[in-house]
Amino acid sequence: MLASAVALPLTAASPAGASAPDHSCNTVYQARIFFWAMTCAQPGQPVIGAFGTWRNVPITFESGSAAGEAEVSNFVRMVPNTDQTDGANGGDMFGPSIDVGLHAEKTGPSTIAYGPRWTELGKRGGVTKAITAGSNPTVADNVNHTYMTIRQASGDQWDVLYDFNVVGSTTDQLKIPRGNPNRIDIGLEVRGPQHVTVPPIANRMQFMAENKAWARAATADVTQLTTMGICGKSMGIPNDPTAVYKAPYCFEARLTDATTHTQWTVSKPGPAAGPTPSAPARATGTFNGVDQKALSKCLATDPESCLNTVPGLAACVQSVKVCNAAALQSPQHSPARTGGKAEEPANIADRAARSFGVDPDALHVVAGSRPTSEKRLLGPAAQPSAAADMSVVTVESAAPTHGLEHRGLTFQGFRATYSTETGQLLDACWGQMCNT
Numbered sequence: 001m002l003a004s005a006v007a008l009p010l011t012a013a014s015p016a017g018a019s020a021p022d023h024s025c026n027t028v029y030q031a032r033i034f035f036w037a038m039t040c041a042q043p044g045q046p047v048i049g050a051f052g053t054w055r056n057v058p059i060t061f062e063s064g065s066a067a068g069e070a071e072v073s074n075f076v077r078m079v080p081n082t083d084q085t086d087g088a089n090g091g092d093m094f095g096p097s098i099d100v101g102l103h104a105e106k107t108g109p110s111t112i113a114y115g116p117r118w119t120e121l122g123k124r125g126g127v128t129k130a131i132t133a134g135s136n137p138t139v140a141d142n143v144n145h146t147y148m149t150i151r152q153a154s155g156d157q158w159d160v161l162y163d164f165n166v167v168g169s170t171t172d173q174l175k176i177p178r179g180n181p182n183r184i185d186i187g188l189e190v191r192g193p194q195h196v197t198v199p200p201i202a203n204r205m206q207f208m209a210e211n212k213a214w215a216r217a218a219t220a221d222v223t224q225l226t227t228m229g230i231c232g233k234s235m236g237i238p239n240d241p242t243a244v245y246k247a248p249y250c251f252e253a254r255l256t257d258a259t260t261h262t263q264w265t266v267s268k269p270g271p272a273a274g275p276t277p278s279a280p281a282r283a284t285g286t287f288n289g290v291d292q293k294a295l296s297k298c299l300a301t302d303p304e305s306c307l308n309t310v311p312g313l314a315a316c317v318q319s320v321k322v323c324n325a326a327a328l329q330s331p332q333h334s335p336a337r338t339g340g341k342a343e344e345p346a347n348i349a350d351r352a353a354r355s356f357g358v359d360p361d362a363l364h365v366v367a368g369s370r371p372t373s374e375k376r377l378l379g380p381a382a383q384p385s386a387a388a389d390m391s392v393v394t395v396e397s398a399a400p401t402h403g404l405e406h407r408g409l410t411f412q413g414f415r416a417t418y419s420t421e422t423g424q425l426l427d428a429c430w431g432q433m434c435n436t
Contacts, residue, residue, distance in 0.1 A: 018044025025223040031406040037251040037266040038187035041217035048151040049208025052076030053303040058140035059104040062195040070192030075101025077185040081174040107423030122172025125431020166321040197270030216260040287325035352395040362399040403430035
């Protein structure tokens with residue numbers, strides 16, 4: 001398996017017993033304006049890697065709904081340290097974590113932003129970064145993509161990988177005490193359900209234990225949570241026993257295996273129909289020692305097996321960290337999603353004010369440009385000829401903010417950068433994480 005995920009010396013306590021994390025899962029996913037269909041697994045041993053895979057489905061929004069009214073995330077979350085004995089400096093159920101997954105957001109009456117991104121929540125604040133490198137990152141290609149976070153070989157920080165290429169690293173995660181019942185979550189988050197249609201997403205999840213072997217969590221150690229009702233199920237109203245949960249205010253969700261967490265299938269019905277997906281990019285030959293044809297086939301059919309079956313992939317992830325050639329091709333933006341009209345700085349600033357809970361008068365707004373992700377990833381000597389500067393708007397404030405999180409905490413200040421082409425949030429930070 002991944003030799004880079006070295007098991008570090010930990011404290012001498014015995015591993016905790018595995019159990020379903022009912023209390024922590026139900027407590028964490030209880031924000032009023034967000035709704036979740038999640039599973040939370042507690043394998044009962046230190047987890048040093050999290051792996052999720054699903055097809056990037058076409059998420060649609062009600063026509064005419066306004067910017068900022070609705071958003072959707074489907075993600076895998078690693079909570080490395082849930083040990084509450086450390087108090088304010090420890091992990092606990094609201095402690096530091098790493099999310100990586102797919103995000104879609106309504107950015108205007110006829111526009112949405114769509115694509116993968118990752119988020120780190122730390123003791124000092126948080127950061128969010130869009131994953132803009134790769135083949136058609138802003139298009140619902142309806143093929144399998146992989147999302148991973150793996151503990152680094154030394155220290156307490158984690159690398160984040162998308163389609164087997166490293167896209168970032170954490171800076172503010174806590175060490176994993178032996179015996180700590182750390183948690184791994186996967187599933188769907190929705191805001192503004194009346195505006196959103198999410199077709200079925202088949203979430204498949206594995207964890208890496210200290211022995212660097214990947215495994216599925218036992219179903220007995222998994223909490224299943226839906227904070228809207230299950231479509232067609234009784235609402236439990238005594239004076240109306242025939243009342244059932246109905247679209248658009250319900251989820252479809254089920255765990256498909258009674259023994260292990262094989263697949264958590266979730267959807268959120270609504271009035272809209274999704275667009276026809278585009279064909280994914282393919283690569284052939286060998287790239288950094290990886291058989292690219294075998295990797296493309298594995299990603300399309302059985303991504304969970306790729307590290308074991310694709311020649312050269314495990315060694316590449318260990319050493320080179322750029323393993324998927326197809327995911328390095330220049331992004332192709334979808335006119336249906338951008339609407340062909342640039343976002344105005346004032347509109348972006350208004351969205352930022354709502355997202356971060358800051359008075360618009362406390363914002364500082366700057367328009368400019370910056371290199372595309374391909375330039376930053378490949379370096380000047382290997383820049384693709386199609387790469388061009390990206391038009392962006394940066395919004396910042398020194399005012400108190402809750403950031404883009406649900407832990408009930410307040411931090412001082414934020415900075416967020418948006419694409420004017422799509423309105424997509426490219427990256428953001430809040431609190432002292434803006435200083436790292």
